[in-house]
Amino acid sequence: MTAPLEQPRFRPRPWTHLETPQDVELWIDDHNLAMQDLIKPQETGYGVCFTLAEGGNIYMQTLDDAVVLDVDEDAAWIAPLIQAATGAEAPAGAYWLLPADKLTQLVIxxxxxxxxxxxVVGHRFGSRGRRTY
Known part of the structure; x- marks a missing residue:
């Protein structure tokens, strides 16, 4: 007899379109509360995965002074939008390091x-040999 498959610890949450900086602030507050409640103190590599409707995933981690994005290959098409929303230069790879003050513009x-x-927990942000900019 085979063992039952373990249920994923975190399940996808349907996205609600955010239009204003206030909408984003509320989402950030909700996201931070969920992380405080669900992520154990010893866990690393935590953040949020945005699954894009047209394909691909963007993994995001926020730090005190930066926003870290890890854009998978299927989501590489989103790079021009990230540039337009944040004014950042595209990195050579898929690992983006943005100033923390760009979070609201990015999410909108x-x-x-x-x-x-x-x-997500245990994600290896930028550890796959990607260069940071």
Missing amino acids: GLSSLVASTTL
Whole structure:
């Protein structure tokens, strides 16, 4: 007899389009509360995965002074939008390091393209030999 499959710890949450900076602030507050409640103190590599409606995932981690994005190959098409929303230069790879003050613009820019979000832990942000800029 085979063992039952383990249920994922975090499940995708359908995305609600965010249109204003106030909408984004409320989403950030909700996201931060969920992380405080669900992520254990010893866990690393935590953040949120944005699953894009047109394909691909963007993994995001926020730090005190930066926003870290890890854009998978299927979501590489989103790079021009990230540039337009944040004014950042595209990196040579898929690992983006943005100033923390660009978070609101980034989320508003991505909002209409997101299908769902999922909390993640253990993600190796930028550790696959990608260069940071």
